[in-house]
Amino acid sequence: MTILLGIILALLIFSVIVFFHELGHFSMAKRFGVKVDEFGIGIPPRAKQVWKDSSGTVYSLNWLPIGGFVKMKGEEMNETGAHDKDFLAHKNFLEQSTVILAGVIMNFFLAFLIFSVLFMVGVEPLGINTKFQTSTETKLIPSFDEAVRIGLVKTDGIILSPLTGSIAEKSGLLDGDILLSIDGKTILSPEDMIMKVKQSTTVMNFTVQWSGGIRTLLITPEDGKIGSYVGHNVTEIRKD
Incomplete structure (x- = not known):
C-alpha cells in the first residue's frame, strides 16, 4: 500500500509540474495571438471535452492521467498555412522564443512560490531527536x-x-x-x-x-x- 501511495503521489506531483509548464506555453501563445487547438490534462486518447472557448480552443481530459499538453497551430513543420497570422511559425523570433521558454519560466515561478510558502509557514526540521535503526544508534542534537x-x-x-x-x-x-x-x-x-x-x-x-x-x-x-x-x-x- 505504501508503494502504491508513493507512485500515486509521484504521478500527482509530476502532473502538477507538467500542468504549470504547459500553462506557461498556453498563456504566452494566447498573449501573442497564436491559435491553440487544444489544452489537455493527461495523455490522449481523449476522455472528455470539457469546454470550447470562443477562439476554438478545446479544453479536454484524457485517459492517461499523466501530465498534459498544449497543441498550437504552426508547431508542426508539415502543417499547411504556415503564413497564417495565428500560426506559431508566423510570429517573430522574440515571440516564438517567449512561447517556447514560457514553460520553463513557469516551473521556476512554481518552485519559487512553493519555497516562499514553506519559508513563511515554516516546516518542522527532519531528524531532530530521532533514532535510526542502524548498527550505531544516532541522535541529532538541535542546539x-x-x-x-x-x-x-x-x-x-x-x-x-x-x-x-x-x-x-x-x-x-x-x-x-x-x-x-x-x-x-x-x-x-x-x-x-x-x-x-x-x-x-x-x-x-x-x-x-x-x-x-x-x-x-x-x-x-x-x-x-x-x-x-x-x-x-x-x-x-x-x-x-
Missing part, C-alpha cells in the same frame, strides 16, 4: 544548550575574548579570561552576561579567572555593549 543539558558537552564557566580597541580590552580584559561573576553575582551562561550588560549604564565589577589567578576589572558598557566575544568554556566533549 548547543541541549548538548550541555544531556551531558554530551561539559563546560566550566564563561570564556571571554575582547575585540581589539574595545572597552573590554582597554579595561584590562584578556583573551581567554573566564568570567566568574558580575557585581558579585555568578554568571551561568553567555545569555545571562549579555542581558546584564545590556541593562547596565554604570560601571560594572567583572571578576575573572586567568592563568595568574583571579582579578576584578571595572568596565563601563556603552550602548549596552563592552566589545567582547562570549561563549561557554568547553572542557570536555563526549564521543561515545
Whole structure:
C-alpha cells in the first residue's frame, strides 16, 4: 500500500509540474495571438471535452492521467498555412522564443512560490531527536544548550575574548579570561552576561579567572555593549 501511495503521489506531483509548464506555453501563445487547438490534462486518447472557448480552443481530459499538453497551430513543420497570422511559425523570433521558454519560466515561478510558502509557514526540521535503526544508534542534537543539558558537552564557566580597541580590552580584559561573576553575582551562561550588560549604564565589577589567578576589572558598557566575544568554556566533549 505504501508503494502504491508513493507512485500515486509521484504521478500527482509530476502532473502538477507538467500542468504549470504547459500553462506557461498556453498563456504566452494566447498573449501573442497564436491559435491553440487544444489544452489537455493527461495523455490522449481523449476522455472528455470539457469546454470550447470562443477562439476554438478545446479544453479536454484524457485517459492517461499523466501530465498534459498544449497543441498550437504552426508547431508542426508539415502543417499547411504556415503564413497564417495565428500560426506559431508566423510570429517573430522574440515571440516564438517567449512561447517556447514560457514553460520553463513557469516551473521556476512554481518552485519559487512553493519555497516562499514553506519559508513563511515554516516546516518542522527532519531528524531532530530521532533514532535510526542502524548498527550505531544516532541522535541529532538541535542546539548547543541541549548538548550541555544531556551531558554530551561539559563546560566550566564563561570564556571571554575582547575585540581589539574595545572597552573590554582597554579595561584590562584578556583573551581567554573566564568570567566568574558580575557585581558579585555568578554568571551561568553567555545569555545571562549579555542581558546584564545590556541593562547596565554604570560601571560594572567583572571578576575573572586567568592563568595568574583571579582579578576584578571595572568596565563601563556603552550602548549596552563592552566589545567582547562570549561563549561557554568547553572542557570536555563526549564521543561515545
